[in-house]
Amino acid sequence: MQAAATLKKTKETIIREDRIDEAAIDQLFREARTHNGWQARPVSDELLREVVDLAKMGPTSANASPLRVVFVRTPEGKERLKPALSPGNVEKTMAAPVTAIIGHDLAFYELLPRLFPHADARAWFVGNEPFIEATAVRNGTLQGAYFILAARALGLDCGPMSGFDNAQVDAEFFAGTTIKSNFLVNLGYGDPAKLFPRSPRLDADEIARFV
Amino acid sequence: MQAAATLKKTKETIIREDRIDEAAIDQLFREARTHNGWQARPVSDELLREVVDLAKMGPTSANASPLRVVFVRTPEGKERLKPALSPGNVEKTMAAPVTAIIGHDLAFYELLPRLFPHADARAWFVGNEPFIEATAVRNGTLQGAYFILAARALGLDCGPMSGFDNAQVDAEFFAGTTIKSNFLVNLGYGDPAKLFPRSPRLDADEIARFV
Numbered sequence: 225m226q227a228a229a230t231l232k233k234t235k236e237t238i239i240r241e242d243r244i245d246e247a248a249i250d251q252l253f254r255e256a257r258t259h260n261g262w263q264a265r266p267v268s269d270e271l272l273r274e275v276v277d278l279a280k281m282g283p284t285s286a287n288a289s290p291l292r293v294v295f296v297r298t299p300e301g302k303e304r305l306k307p308a309l310s311p312g313n314v315e316k317t318m319a320a321p322v323t324a325i326i327g328h329d330l331a332f333y334e335l336l337p338r339l340f341p342h343a344d345a346r347a348w349f350v351g352n353e354p355f356i357e358a359t360a361v362r363n364g365t366l367q368g369a370y371f372i373l374a375a376r377a378l379g380l381d382c383g384p385m386s387g388f389d390n391a392q393v394d395a396e397f398f399a400g401t402t403i404k405s406n407f408l409v410n411l412g413y414g415d416p417a418k419l420f421p422r423s424p425r426l427d428a429d430e431i432a433r434f435v
Numbered sequence: 436m437q438a439a440a441t442l443k444k445t446k447e448t449i450i451r452e453d454r455i456d457e458a459a460i461d462q463l464f465r466e467a468r469t470h471n472g473w474q475a476r477p478v479s480d481e482l483l484r485e486v487v488d489l490a491k492m493g494p495t496s497a498n499a500s501p502l503r504v505v506f507v508r509t510p511e512g513k514e515r516l517k518p519a520l521s522p523g524n525v526e527k528t529m530a531a532p533v534t535a536i537i538g539h540d541l542a543f544y545e546l547l548p549r550l551f552p553h554a555d556a557r558a559w560f561v562g563n564e565p566f567i568e569a570t571a572v573r574n575g576t577l578q579g580a581y582f583i584l585a586a587r588a589l590g591l592d593c594g595p596m597s598g599f600d601n602a603q604v605d606a607e608f609f610a611g612t613t614i615k616s617n618f619l620v621n622l623g624y625g626d627p628a629k630l631f632p633r634s635p636r637l638d639a640d641e642i643a644r645f646v
């Protein structure tokens with residue numbers, strides 16, 4: 225019995241050295257919620273820049289880094305966004321301190337001589353539109369998820385949404401560019417009183433199998 | 436001067452209450468690296484299941500939860516994966532303790548009566564193939580990024596890759612299902628000696644603008 229207890233303690237100690245602390249795991253994953261109502265507390269541009277500076281550190285294919293973000297946080301900006309939103313997303317988005325438009329630049333590969341200097345990665349993409357599109361969408365979306373978790377790491381709450389007219393947002397915010405919108409994220413400090421009950425998740429064994 | 440100092444201290448105190456601790460932010464974002472070499476230290480199925488149980492908590496559109504994962508961690512499994520890999524990804528993948536195939540189920544909407552019980556979300560998707568595909572890819576990719584950061588939170592290192600033949604992996608691992616592969620993630624405890632120097636990132640102001 226004593227040997228088993230010692231082994232268990234040692235195993236726990238090893239695990240705890242590697243893991244981030246449990247409160248951080250709760251804040252990022254287990255207790256984080258998608259918010260629909262917001263406290264009056266403002267969000268500084270400095271903090272939003274820090275979210276970007278963390279999110280950009282996450283891995284992308286060939287360091288392609290296609291993520292582009294517009295932080296909409298003025299009443300004028302919100303009015304430009306409003307006509308593109310699905311009806312169910314209007315009220316909460318207008319009320320959020322900030323709405324981030326998560327987009328990706330289809331011309332990301334033009335920056336690869338700087339971002340991936342040890343190979344001619346630009347040449348892998350030029351003229352291959354399906355590969356450009358797939359790489360921009362996959363990696364821009366990965367970076368959008370890093371963005372959500374970076375915001376949570378810095379104490380912000382998120383309300384991500386894909387219910388809006390992408391073409392309308394692109395025309396309004398990305399006209400004359402090679403940037404396309406992907407999804408939106410309301411940002412601020414959530415009002416717990418306006419949370420819906422958490423929806424159920426699949427069991428790990430329904431998601432994953434081992435071979 | 437004293438008033439300014441007090442204000443600054445108060446602001447820092449408020450920020451620190453909200454943020455996860457700096458060591459955790461380093462482990463997740465600032466100091467995490469894409470690994471190509473691996474320590475001999477094994478990875479338990481229990482820990483891999485815990486990665487999935489954290490990743491699944493991240494937000495998806497209508498709680499669609501399309502992520503499906505195959506953990507390849509036997510020599511036999513690795514041999515099935517090997518022919519689909521780009522030449523530059525073979526050696527590190529064969530050496531990794533585990534390779535996760537990150538996929539998404541195009542039939543995710545059949546589970547929505549259970550996952551999103553408060554509305555008939557299944558009806559939004561049935562028969563609308565482009566919407567099914569876009570939702571599965573976007574949310575499966577978001578969940579793939581949550582998976583990477585969940586693995587890092589639990590002390591694992593990651594080596595994500597998109598350099599492989601998706602159709603070949605689908606035929607080998609997902610035949611007769613509605614699941615499609617998206618990308619791969621090598622998992623284990625990285626060997627710092629085999630790291631490449633970190634590639635540069637864009638400045639926050641190149642990624643984001645404010646309106």
